Amino acid sequence: MTVAAAAGVSPMTVSKVLRGTGRISLATRQRVMQVADDLGYVPNGLAGALSSQSSQIVGILIPSIGDMVYSGVLAGINAVLVPKGFSSFIGETFFDPENEARLVRTVLSLKPSGLILTGGLERTGATMHVLRQSGVRCVQLWDGDRPDLDATVGLSHRAAGRAAADIFLSRGLRDACYVGAQLDRDLCAARRLEGFRQRLEEAGGRCRVLADDALPRDVVTGEALTAALLAEGPPPEAIHYLNDAMAIGGLRALLAAGVEVPGRTSVIGFNGTSLRHAIQTRLTTLEVPLHEIGARAAQALLQPGEARTDLVDFQIVAGTTVRP
Amino acid sequence: MTVAAAAGVSPMTVSKVLRGTGRISLATRQRVMQVADDLGYVPNGLAGALSSQSSQIVGILIPSIGDMVYSGVLAGINAVLVPKGFSSFIGETFFDPENEARLVRTVLSLKPSGLILTGGLERTGATMHVLRQSGVRCVQLWDGDRPDLDATVGLSHRAAGRAAADIFLSRGLRDACYVGAQLDRDLCAARRLEGFRQRLEEAGGRCRVLADDALPRDVVTGEALTAALLAEGPPPEAIHYLNDAMAIGGLRALLAAGVEVPGRTSVIGFNGTSLRHAIQTRLTTLEVPLHEIGARAAQALLQPGEARTDLVDFQIVAGTTVRP
DNA sequence: CGATTTCATGTTATCGTTACCACTTTGGGT
DNA sequence: ACCCAAAGTGGTAACGATAACATGAAATCG
Numbered sequence: 001m002t003v004a005a006a007a008g009v010s011p012m013t014v015s016k017v018l019r020g021t022g023r024i025s026l027a028t029r030q031r032v033m034q035v036a037d038d039l040g041y042v043p044n045g046l047a048g049a050l051s052s053q054s055s056q057i058v059g060i061l062i063p064s065i066g067d068m069v070y071s072g073v074l075a076g077i078n079a080v081l082v083p084k085g086f087s088s089f090i091g092e093t094f095f096d097p098e099n100e101a102r103l104v105r106t107v108l109s110l111k112p113s114g115l116i117l118t119g120g121l122e123r124t125g126a127t128m129h130v131l132r133q134s135g136v137r138c139v140q141l142w143d144g145d146r147p148d149l150d151a152t153v154g155l156s157h158r159a160a161g162r163a164a165a166d167i168f169l170s171r172g173l174r175d176a177c178y179v180g181a182q183l184d185r186d187l188c189a190a191r192r193l194e195g196f197r198q199r200l201e202e203a204g205g206r207c208r209v210l211a212d213d214a215l216p217r218d219v220v221t222g223e224a225l226t227a228a229l230l231a232e233g234p235p236p237e238a239i240h241y242l243n244d245a246m247a248i249g250g251l252r253a254l255l256a257a258g259v260e261v262p263g264r265t266s267v268i269g270f271n272g273t274s275l276r277h278a279i280q281t282r283l284t285t286l287e288v289p290l291h292e293i294g295a296r297a298a299q300a301l302l303q304p305g306e307a308r309t310d311l312v313d314f315q316i317v318a319g320t321t322v323r324p
Numbered sequence: 325m326t327v328a329a330a331a332g333v334s335p336m337t338v339s340k341v342l343r344g345t346g347r348i349s350l351a352t353r354q355r356v357m358q359v360a361d362d363l364g365y366v367p368n369g370l371a372g373a374l375s376s377q378s379s380q381i382v383g384i385l386i387p388s389i390g391d392m393v394y395s396g397v398l399a400g401i402n403a404v405l406v407p408k409g410f411s412s413f414i415g416e417t418f419f420d421p422e423n424e425a426r427l428v429r430t431v432l433s434l435k436p437s438g439l440i441l442t443g444g445l446e447r448t449g450a451t452m453h454v455l456r457q458s459g460v461r462c463v464q465l466w467d468g469d470r471p472d473l474d475a476t477v478g479l480s481h482r483a484a485g486r487a488a489a490d491i492f493l494s495r496g497l498r499d500a501c502y503v504g505a506q507l508d509r510d511l512c513a514a515r516r517l518e519g520f521r522q523r524l525e526e527a528g529g530r531c532r533v534l535a536d537d538a539l540p541r542d543v544v545t546g547e548a549l550t551a552a553l554l555a556e557g558p559p560p561e562a563i564h565y566l567n568d569a570m571a572i573g574g575l576r577a578l579l580a581a582g583v584e585v586p587g588r589t590s591v592i593g594f595n596g597t598s599l600r601h602a603i604q605t606r607l608t609t610l611e612v613p614l615h616e617i618g619a620r621a622a623q624a625l626l627q628p629g630e631a632r633t634d635l636v637d638f639q640i641v642a643g644t645t646v647r648p
Numbered sequence: 649c650g651a652t653t654t655c656a657t658g659t660t661a662t663c664g665t666t667a668c669c670a671c672t673t674t675g676g677g678t
Numbered sequence: 679a680c681c682c683a684a685a686g687t688g689g690t691a692a693c694g695a696t697a698a699c700a701t702g703a704a705a706t707c708g
Contacts, residue, residue, distance in 0.1 A: 010658050015696065023655060037450065040457030045433030046374040047694035050663050055370070065414075066399050071390045078416065087430050090389075090414050092402065106411050109369030126361070133364030219601045251603050277543045279575050279602045334688050339666060347685055371664035374693050653706070659699085671688075678680090 007035040018043055049111060058301065059107030059115045061091045061100060062141075063186070067217075068273045069243070069290060070118070073141060076294020077116060084302070086113060093121065095185035101127045108134045114301040119143025119154060120188035139301045141293060143188050147309040153297040155312050157188045160286055161195025161240075164268050165205075167284075167316065168238040171323055173266055174205030179225050179250060180242035184213045189242050192270065196240055208236065217242055219275075222249025230257045235265045238322075244269040244276050247283055251321065262323035272317050284319035288312070331359040342367055373435060382625065383431030383439045385415045385424060386465075387510070391541070392597045393567065393614060394442070397465060400618020401440060408626070410437060417445065419509035425451045432458045438625040443467025443478060444512035463625045465617065467512050471633040475624040477617055479636050481512045484610055485519025485564075488592045489529075491608075491640065492562040495647055497590055498529030503549050503574060504566035508537045513566050516594065520564055532560065541566055543599075546573025554581045559589045562646075568593040568600050571607055575645065586647035596641050608643035612636070 004011040009028060016022035017032040024032075035041075049055035058081055062070040074090070081088055089110060091103035100117070101124050107115060108130065115131070115138040117123075131138055137150050144154035168176055178197065183190045197207040210229050215221040222241060229235070230253065241247035247269030251261060259265050261281070269276060272287030289312055296310055328335040333352060340346035341356040348356075359365075373379035382405055386394040398414065405412055413434060415427035424441070425448050431439060432454065439455070439462045441447075455462055461474050468478035492500055502521065507514045521531040534553050539545040546565060553559070554577065565571035571593030575585060583589050585605070593600060596611030613636055620634055 011695075012659080013657060015694095016657090019696090021696095022657090025656060028656080040450075040453040042429050042432045042454055042458065044374070044435065044694050045430070046370045046379070046435055047663090048433075048696070050368070050370045050374055050665090051694075051696040053663065053696095065389060066392070066395045068390070068392070071395060075390050087413075087415070087427075089411075091411070103411075105366050106369070108366045109372075111368065111370055126364075129364040130366055134366065219598045223601075245598060248603060249601065252601065255604060274543045274569060275599065277547075277572065277576065279572060279605055280579060281603055335665080336688055337686090339664095340687090343666090345666095346687090349686060352686080368664050371693090372666070374695090375664075375666040377666095377693070649708105651707085653704105655704075656702090658701075660697105661699105662697085663695090665693090667690105667692085669689090672686085674685080675683090677682090 003032065003036050003039055003041050006039065007032045015043075053111070054113065055111050056086050057089050057110050057112045058086045059089045059091070059110070059112045061093055061103055061107070061115070061117045063093050063095050063118055063120075065090065065092055069271050072273075072290030073294040073297075076291035077298045078294075079291070080295050080298035080302075093118070095121050095182065097121050097124045097127070100124075104130060108136060112136060114138070116141055116297055116301060117149065119146065119148065119152070120186055122187070123148075137301060137304060139297050141297050144309065144311045145188075145191055147307075151300040151305075151308045151310070153293055153300055153310040153312070155288055155293075155314055157191040158195035160270070160288075160314050161192035161197075162199040163314070163316065164192075164240045164270075164286060165196045165199035165203075167268060167322060168240075168266060169200070169203050169205065171266065173238040174200065174203065175236050176200055176205060176238040176240065177208040177210060177229060177236040178240050179222065179229070179246060180209075180211040181215045181217045181221050181225075181246070182213055183211045192242075217246060219245045219249040219252075222246030223253045224249070226250040226253035227257070230254070230259065235259045237264075238266045238268075240268045241270065243271050244273045244283060244285055247285070248275050248278055251278065251281060251283070261321050266323050267321040276317065276319065281321060282319035284322040285317050286314045287317045288314045327356065327360050327363055327365050330363065331356045339367075377435070378437065379435050380410050381413050381434050381436045382410045383413045383415070383434070383436045385417055385427050385431070385439070385441045387419050387442055387444075388416050389414065393595050396597075396614030397618040397621075400615035401622045402618075403615070404619050404622035404626075417442070419445050419506065421445050421448045421451070424448075428454060432460060436460060438462070440465055440621055440625060441473065443470065443472065443476070444510055446511070447472075461625060461628060463621050465621050468633065468635045469512075469515055471631075475629075475632045475634070477621040477624055477634040477636070479612055479617075479638055481515040482519035484594070484638050485516035485521075486523040487638070487640065488516075488564045488594075488610060489520045489523035489527075491592060491646060492564075492590060493524070493527050493529065495590065497561040498524065498527065499560050500524055500529060500562040500564065501532040501534060501553060501560040502564050503546065503553070503570060504533075504535040505539045505541045505545050505549075505570070506537050507535045516566075541570060543569045543573040543576075546570030547577045548573070550574040550577035551581070554578070554583065559583045562590045562592075564592045565594065567595050568597045568607060568609055571609070572599050572602055575602065575605060575607070585645050590647050591645040600641065600643065605645060606643035608646040609641050611639045611641045
C-alpha cells in the first residue's frame with residue numbers, strides 16, 4: 001500500500017520482496033526493504049493468512065502454564081516449532097472440558113497449521129465434532145493410556161502408578177497412601193492412582209487415598225493434606241504424591257511431625273521437576289522426559305502420517321526418601 | 325456460507341446471529357445456531373478481524389515461560405484478560421532483543437488489541453519504531469527503574485537490591501557475594517546487583533560477584549557456582565542470589581561444605597516462588613506480587629490514558645537463612 | 649535478425665467476514 | 679385509510695494480502 005507507493009512499485013512486488021518469493025531485481029528489492037524499514041511497516045498477517053489459506057500458527061492447549069510439567073513440555077514443542085517459523089498460540093484449559101471447547105474454537109478460527117491438545121480430560125462431543133470438521137491435524141499429548149486424535153505422544157500413567165507401587169512392594173512396604181488434588185478433573189493423575197492401588201492390592205497391600213478436589217496441586221496443599229493424614233492416625237509405610245511439589249510439602253509435614261523418612265515412611269513423587277533437589281533430602285521420584293514429549297509431539301504434528309501412538313518411558317530417579 | 329445456505333438465510337444474518345449483534349428473530353436465531361452446531365462451523369477469525377479491523381488478541385512477550393516468575397505474572401494477566409473475552413498470544417524472548425524484534429512483528433501482524441512487553445532488555449530501535457507506527461497500545465512489565473512505552477507496571481530492581489543489602493547490613497554483615505547468571509542479558513537482575521553492591525559499598529562493605537552468563541538460572545547452577553565460590557576461599561558472610569531456585573541450590577552447596585546457615589553465612593533469595601518452602605530450611609527472600617503485576621499491567625492496557633508508571637512493592641519474607 | 653526464452657513486474661480475482669445502509673414487512677396511532 | 683416507527687433481513691463494498699496468470703523488455707540463439 002503505502003510502501004508500494006513510496007517505493008514506486010505495485011503492492012504485488014512489495015509482497016514478493018517481503019516474503020522472498022518470485023524474481024525481483026536486487027535494486028528493487030533493496031529499495032522496497034529500505035522503504036518498509038523506514039516506515040516501520042509490518043504486513044497484515046490476517047490478510048496474508050486469509051488469502052493464502054494458511055497461517056504459520058500452531059495451537060497448543062495445556063492445563064496450566066504455571067505448572068512446571070506442562071511448561072516443560074511446551075519448551076520441547078517450541079524447540080521444534082520455532083526454528084521452522086511457526087508461532088505457537090497457547091491456551092490454558094485448567095482441566096475443564098468447556099474451557100477446552102472454547103479455546104479450540106478460538107484457535108481454529110485462526111486457521112492454524114496444527115493443534116496440540118493435552119489429554120487427561122473428557123473432551124466434549126462438540127469439541128470432537130469441530131475438530132474433525134476443521135480438517136486441522138491434531139496431536140494429543142501426555143495421556144498415552146487412551147490415544148486419540150491424529151496421533152498421541154505421552155506415557156502410560158497407569159504403568160507409572162504401578163511402577164511406584166512396585167518400588168514400595170520391593171521394599172516390603174504394603175500399607176500405602178496416595179496424596180493428590182483435583183483428581184476429579186485430572187484423569188491422568190486419577191489413572192496413576194488407579195495403577196498404584198491396583199498393583200498394591202494385587203500384592204495384598206492396601207492404599208488409602210487423600211485428595212481434595214478444590215485445592216491447588218502445590219507445596220502448601222501437599223503439606224496440609226499430609227498433616228491431616230498424620231493427625232488421623234499412625235503414618236503409613238509409604239506415600240506416593242501426585243507431583244514433586246506436593247511431595248516436598250509432604251516431606252515438610254512428615255519431618256515436622258517427627259516421622260522418619262525413609263525410616264518410618266517412604267515417599268515417592270512424580271515428574272522429576274527441579275523441586276526434587278530439596279536441600280538435604282533428595283526426593284525419589286518418577287521422571288518423565290517432558291522436553292522429549294513436547295518435541296516428539298511437534299514432530300508428529302508436522303509429519304502427517306497415519307494415526308500413531310508414541311509412548312515414552314519414565315525413569316525412576318533414586319533419591320533418599322525410599323528405604324533401601 | 326454453507327451455514328447460511330443450510331439455514332436458508334443470508335451470510336449476513338448468520339454473522340449477526342453468531343456474534344449476537346443486530347436484531348434477529350428468536351426463530352431464525354435458533355435455527356442458525358442449530359445448523360452451525362450441526363455443521364461444526366467455526367467462523368474464520370482471520371477474515372472477521374480483517375474486516376472489522378480489530379482482533380481480540382493481546383500479545384504478551386516474556387523472557388521465558390518455564391521461569392515461574394514470568395508464568396506467575398502471566399497468570400495475573402490472564403486473570404484479567406480472559407474474562408473480558410481476549411485471547412493472549414504469548415512469545416518467549418529469552419532476553420534477546422532480536423528475538424523480541426521478531427516476535428513483536430509476528431504479534432503486530434495479528435493486529436492485536438494491545439501488547440504487553442517485559443522490560444529488562446535493550447530494545448532495538450527497529451522494534452521501537454515498529455511499535456510506534458503500529459499505534460497499538462503497549463505496556464511494559466517488570467522493569468520499573470526505566471519506564472517505557474505507554475505505561476509501565478513493575479518494581480524498582482535497584483531498590484530491591486538495596487533492600488537485600490540493608491537486611492545484611494542491619495545484621496552487621498558486610499562481606500557479601502552476589503550469585504547469578506545471565507546478567508549480561510537480564511538487565512533487571514543486573515540492576516538488582518548494582519543496588520545491592522552500591523548499598524554495601526556506601527556502608528563500607530564489599531561485594532564479590534559470581535555469575536556465569538552461559539548457564540541457566542536454576543537450582544543446579546546455584547549449587548555449582550556456590551561450590552566454586554567455597555572452593556576459592558573462606559565463605560562470605562552473606563550471599564544474595566538472583567532467584568530462589570539458585571538460592572536453594574546454593575544452600576545445598578553450603579550445607580554440603582559444612583558451612584552453617586545462618587551461623588556462618590546468611591542467604592537471601594529473590595522472588596518468593598514455591599521453592600522457598602525448602603524442607604527443613606525456609607529461605608529468606610524478597611517477595612514480589614507477581615500476580616498483581618500481571619493484573620495491573622492488563623488493566624493498564626485496557627484503560628487507555630496518559631503514560632503512567634505503576635510501581636509495586638516487594639516484601640521481605642522472613643525465613644531461617646539470615647541470622648537474627 | 650526474427651524467434652524464443654528469461655527476467656522483472658503488474659493485473660485481476662479471491663479469501664470469509666463485517667460496516668453500513670437499504671429494503672420489506674408488520675402493527676399501531678390518528 | 680394513511681403514515682410512521684420498529685423489527686427483521688439482505689445487498690454491496692470494503693479489509694489487505696496473495697495465487698495465478700499476463701505483460702513487456704532484455705537477453706539468447708540458430
